[in-house]
Amino acid sequence: MDHTNPNSFRFAPLRRAAYRLSVTQAGQLPADDGAEVAIAGRSNVGKSSTLNMLTERRALARVSRTPGRTQAINIFDLDPGQRLVDLPGYGYAKVPEALRRSWGPLLEQYLRRRGSLRGLILVMDIRHPYTAHDADLIAFAEGCSRPVHVLLNKADKLSRGAAIQEMARLRRIPELQGVAMQLFSAQSGLGIDELHERIARWFSADSEKETPAGAGANSEFSKGGENS
Structure with a gap:
């Protein structure tokens, strides 16, 4: 797909x-009002490249050959009351242990x-998808009643048939049944329209999303994710 197509949805x-x-x-986060995705x-799954493709800004999120570069929650303002939030990359062993321990609780x-x-939005490398860290994050997010949309990034590295087969395989995993997912490429723009449409639906929701009291209280992402 040509992501420069003027008829594409943005x-x-x-x-x-x-x-x-x-x-x-957490205390440094902006006021908890409006809406954010x-x-x-x-x-190293291409999260920064995905952000740059999504916003059509080449250097909005720094792209590095060193995995684990995103070491904080980065906040980007869109229109008034709308924010895009870049969460720390997880699962890279060479990041200092003290820093990794702080990510889980945050x-x-x-x-x-x-x-x-x-x-x-959860970005995975379609060639190495659904690691234990991914499973922990999805389970925790669902326990908190958070909608999850999986991007199977780098789909351009596989043939179309192989990419479709891999997505079908993932959809058969019991824990992923009901989780929205799509093929994507931050390099070629494959799937960019679908991603824009998903984000637009989230931001255009009629009412503010409220987190149920105690939601996710039995989940332990910080233990099962970064500290595992």
Whole structure:
């Protein structure tokens, strides 16, 4: 698919994305009002490239050959009351242990308590998808009643048939049944329209998403994810 096609759907506020701040503690997050969509993923799956493709900004999120570079929650403002949130990459062993230990609790608190969070985009490398860390994050997000949309990134590295077969295999995994997913490529633009449409639906929801009291209280992403 040609992502430059003028007839392609684009959620216009994404083009106006502007960096606001980076936080390493939940108390540093901006006021919990309006609406935001978060993007997460294991280190080195192309999360930064996905953000850049999504916003049509080549350097909005820094792309590095060193996995684990995203070491904080990065907030980007869109239109007033709308935010895009880049969560820390997880699962890379060479990141300092103290830093990795801090990510689990921060992500757990963000996913559990953030009332303005409308949905979570989870980026996976289709060639190495659904690791234990991915499974932990999906289970925790679902325990917090957070919608998850999986991007099977780097689908351009496989033939069309092989990519479709791999997505079908993942959809048969019991824990992934009912989880939205799509083929995607941050390099070629494959699937970019579908992703824009998903984000537009989340932001255009008629009412604010409220986190149920105690949602996810029995989930342990910080234990089963970064600290496993």
